[in-house]
Amino acid sequence: MKNLKPHTRRNLITFIGLAVVWIVVTVLRGQGVLGRSASGLLVPICCYVVMALSLNLTVGIMGELSLGHAGFMGIGAFTGIIVSQSLMRAVPSVPLRLIAAMLVGAVFAGIFGFLIGIPVLRLRGDYLAIVTLAFGEIIKELITCLLVGVDEHGLHIIFNYKGLKGVEDLHLSETGQVIIKGAQGATGTQPIATFNAGMILIFLTLFIILNVIYSRTGRAIMAIRDNRIAAESVGIEITRHKMIAFVMSAAMAGAAGALYGLNYSNLVAAKFDFNTSILVLVFVVLGGLGNMRGSIIAAVLLYVLPEALRSMHDYRMLIYAVVLIAVMLATNSPIAQSFFARFRFGRKGGDEE
């Protein structure tokens, strides 16, 4: 380990840590130590970890604010649900269907990321924040207008923007099944998401992000973040590299969304609102911009915390706020940093990411 480059060692430790957590949780579940409610949190935690990692690619590595990351998650969730439900008969294998759902969710979210990116990423300034904010809200409303059902003739989709149509208008046959019922969201979904799938998705996301960061593409993206004019002056195409980062970020959020959507039998689009986008942004900022390990830790802790505090009722959000402030102080104060630096394995300090 000693002769590895610092970042390689650091990343290796992150992967080993993840693997240890995976094994420990699996063993605990096998012995029935984890209760039902704790087990129920595992898949959403994985999804939010992937959300935080992918948003960190946009905010930390590309250096642009995105306020609609939940929108990509929503696209992934509902396309994932449609894929999984409509392939029910054709593909009986649950893992295969889950993979197909996540792939299609990622592709659709990536396409939307690309479409948003075309006009916005060529502009200078904080336009991405504004446009993604609007996008997140709009996509939520659009999904609310969807009526989707499936029967042996294939998918039936109505875009019910006037709100006048109902499920009957889908004209499904006897054996048909409604997948998305407008404002009621997806109902009767077969929940096929698993913790193992979640962990694999985290590994894959982290692997891809880190391998991109430590490559010519990643350096180009970070160079644009650090100094746009200088990056251009050495021949880096700005829009193209921003697009790569943004589309990857959107696609990963889509995959996380598909997994999330397939964890519940009922899901409404309102879940993917501005609050969710901000929640993920808080994970990223508190975990440290560009710091992937920090994103993972922040996402896990800050997602579990409010759930763990549920018994405290009214004081819940108060404690949550205090913890946020404490974490913020801890990650930013030099004293706390030097204190934590002592616990870092084999690092001489100072070579901060």
Place this chain on the structure above:
Amino acid sequence: MSEQKKRPATKMVPVQTHAIVPDRDADKSPILECHHLGIDFGGLTAVNDFNLMIGRTEIAGLIGPNGAGKTTVFNMLTKVYQPTRGVILIDGHDTSKMSTAQVSRMGIARTFQNIRLFKEMSVADNVLVGLHHEMDYRLPSAILRLPDFWRGERIARERALELLSIFDMQDMADAKAGSLPYGAQRRLEIVRALATNPSLLLLDEPAAGMNPSETSDLMDNIVKIRDLFHIAIMLIEHDMNLVMGICEGICVLNFGEVIAKGSPDEIKQNPVVIEAYLGKKDKKEAQ
């Protein structure tokens, strides 16, 4: 991008032409030509009717008082600003439709008066960004860490260290660029520019903030770079010892207009230049 022919990688083989031959480039086409170049900012004409030719291996100087428009010329050459009038030809190619990135790939590299490094990245990574187009592996190879990724990265890193060694900076490769002392940051900017394999290097006040011994090292290194890479260099500089010491041709700007062009000796004796530029400085020094 792909229609532009890939220039062969420069080899770091020293050549013997330490003696400066002013007309050695005469029979070759100039690397840079500017015809009637001009730019307005709102009502203000910052540069007007700027004409210039630079030979293949020339070291040229662009001087003039503060606010004369020197940096603006560099910004037009690199398309950071779009010229209002005139033509820029790089190696005979019109750049009017090109972006900054495309001009870089045509062979112009530059440094900045107010240093613009990738501060959060390491010294080596700054140079590696300059080597971006020298690496030819694609993103999927990087994600899957295929052999061509490793090969490309290894060669690029060796090249980066080799370039850093021009300024004896190879030992700082893993330091954060923003943490370097001022002079080293200026030198790193030059190395990063060289990494793009340019045929014309533009240096905007490379000696600013350097002490006399650093400046004299820099002078040697600028000449060394020209001789190693066979490239043309144009520099903006207020340090007259440096300009008169290494520039073969000098162009003097004042209020956006070229007031004189010539060899160092001609410029030193030109009364208009003395009046506009050197004279003021002498007066200041005499006080």
